[in-house]
Amino acid sequence: MAPLLIGCVADDFTGATDVANIFARGGLKTTVLIGVPADDAQVDAEAIVIALKTRTIHPSLAVEESLNALRWLRQRHAQKYYFKYCSTFDSTHRGNIGPVTEAFLSELDSDFTIACPAFPANGRTIYKGNLFVGDVPLNESGMRNHPLTPMKDSNLIRVLAEQTKLNVSGCYHETVQRGASAITEWARAAKAEGIAIAVTDALGNDDLVKIAKAFQGLPLFTGASGLAYGLVTALGGGVANDQDVSEVRRPGLRAVISGSCSVATNGQVETMLRDHEGYRIDVDDLASGKDVVGEAVRWAKARLGRKPILIYATANPEEVKANQEKLGVEAAGTLVEDALSAITLALVENGVSELIVAGGETSGAVVKALDVKGLKIGREIAPGVPWVRTDHKTGSLALALKSGNFGNSRFFLDAWEKL
Numbered sequence: 001m002a003p004l005l006i007g008c009v010a011d012d013f014t015g016a017t018d019v020a021n022i023f024a025r026g027g028l029k030t031t032v033l034i035g036v037p038a039d040d041a042q043v044d045a046e047a048i049v050i051a052l053k054t055r056t057i058h059p060s061l062a063v064e065e066s067l068n069a070l071r072w073l074r075q076r077h078a079q080k081y082y083f084k085y086c087s088t089f090d091s092t093h094r095g096n097i098g099p100v101t102e103a104f105l106s107e108l109d110s111d112f113t114i115a116c117p118a119f120p121a122n123g124r125t126i127y128k129g130n131l132f133v134g135d136v137p138l139n140e141s142g143m144r145n146h147p148l149t150p151m152k153d154s155n156l157i158r159v160l161a162e163q164t165k166l167n168v169s170g171c172y173h174e175t176v177q178r179g180a181s182a183i184t185e186w187a188r189a190a191k192a193e194g195i196a197i198a199v200t201d202a203l204g205n206d207d208l209v210k211i212a213k214a215f216q217g218l219p220l221f222t223g224a225s226g227l228a229y230g231l232v233t234a235l236g237g238g239v240a241n242d243q244d245v246s247e248v249r250r251p252g253l254r255a256v257i258s259g260s261c262s263v264a265t266n267g268q269v270e271t272m273l274r275d276h277e278g279y280r281i282d283v284d285d286l287a288s289g290k291d292v293v294g295e296a297v298r299w300a301k302a303r304l305g306r307k308p309i310l311i312y313a314t315a316n317p318e319e320v321k322a323n324q325e326k327l328g329v330e331a332a333g334t335l336v337e338d339a340l341s342a343i344t345l346a347l348v349e350n351g352v353s354e355l356i357v358a359g360g361e362t363s364g365a366v367v368k369a370l371d372v373k374g375l376k377i378g379r380e381i382a383p384g385v386p387w388v389r390t391d392h393k394t395g396s397l398a399l400a401l402k403s404g405n406f407g408n409s410r411f412f413l414d415a416w417e418k419l
């Protein structure tokens with residue numbers, strides 16, 4: 001068995017495939033596990049990513065589930081541990097990034113880590129502790145209207161300090177750009193002042209490599225997948241490596257399931273609908289108990305083929321807000337996630353084996369419902385989104401789990417070329 005170099009816990013499923021893609025492309029033998037496996041499960045990998053759906057659940061539950069995953073990885077003696085969250089720092093004032101980081105530090109008997117969600121390949125950069133999405137601060141991006149984790153402040157030092165009792169500070173770009181020894185020196189002084197979490201600025205991949213080199217001795221890294229690039233490069237990897245998951249198989253029927261309401265996904269749905277058929281989930285009908293799932297499945301069965309069909313709940317911020325006011329934020333989210341999961345299950349049972357799922361929470365719900373154990377990383381479609389393959393009781397499935405704001409407007413149409 002290969003020694004386990006990196007044991008990673010991801011707070012959502014799209015994030016798990018995103019970070020696993022980086023480890024795999026860095027040359028590490030990588031596996032994504034859905035939830036925490038049995039204690040005696042044998043997994044031969046250099047990087048293991050445990051996919052959880054803990055981003056928006058109660059912090060105490062998120063801590064419990066995340067610690068279970070960390071402890072499973074510790075039994076395999078990983079050399080480094082990694083807590084993966086979103087590159088837009090998706091969280092609420094109660095957590096769960098702060099509480100989980102705190103619990104991991106304590107479990108690993110460590111007093112310091114970094115928080116670095118920069119993902120330059122997707123336009124997420126950090127300057128003076130402020131997260132930018134493309135050219136605008138986080139709180140001016142579409143994330144301000146996110147259905148579950150609206151981000152109203154771009155200053156991550158402030159955002160994180162609200163979620164944890166540990167002291168948080170910022171390692172700014174003037175230090176980062178001077179390289180690993182300047183960063184280490186800054187960290188020594190920060191630790192002496194009682195700082196436990198450093199939000200580290202990063203504008204490009206070269207900064208992430210400097211950060212990873214500076215902190216190589218830490219047991220715990222926290223961030224999005226950009227920092228994972230820094231880490232594998234610092235560990236001596238970094239060779240692009242599309243892992244081959246193209247075993248011989250029959251071409252399958254295709255569908256796109258979209259529960260993301262992010263700006264990018266709204267654009268992708270609109271682009272697809274210009275030339276493809278789509279079924280829109282009516283949340284009012286769902287809430288009133290109509291058989292929306294049955295109707296969507298009947299609609300889909302009449303159209304399934306190699307040309308992908310689209311089933312979507314994706315809506316603009318006003319419509320999402322109206323639904324949330326009527327039903328409650330969590331209830332609206334769960335209602336839609338459950339419906340999309342039930343529809344996906346029925347589609348897979350009717351021969352769909354090539355599926356794109358848009359949305360982090362949505363992907364979590366759908367993949368959990370599919371009841372599969374692990375994912376193998378395949379070709380990258382766009383930064384942060386690889387095709388993955390999994391064994392389902394109906395046969396082999398190809399999945400692309402797309403985080404809301406990833407991909408260009410033709411993502412749903414062009415992704416199939418990479419299969």
Ligand code: ADP
Pocket residue numbers: 146147148259260261262265283313314315319320323324332333334335336337358359360361362363402403404405
């Ligand atoms: P993203 O990756 O864009 O953050 P997620 O799937 O994580 O997407 O989150 C979107 C949330 O919004 C999900 O819980 C989903 O069920 C919910 N949702 C989707 N469509 C609607 C809608 N029309 N009204 C209210 N909530 C919705």
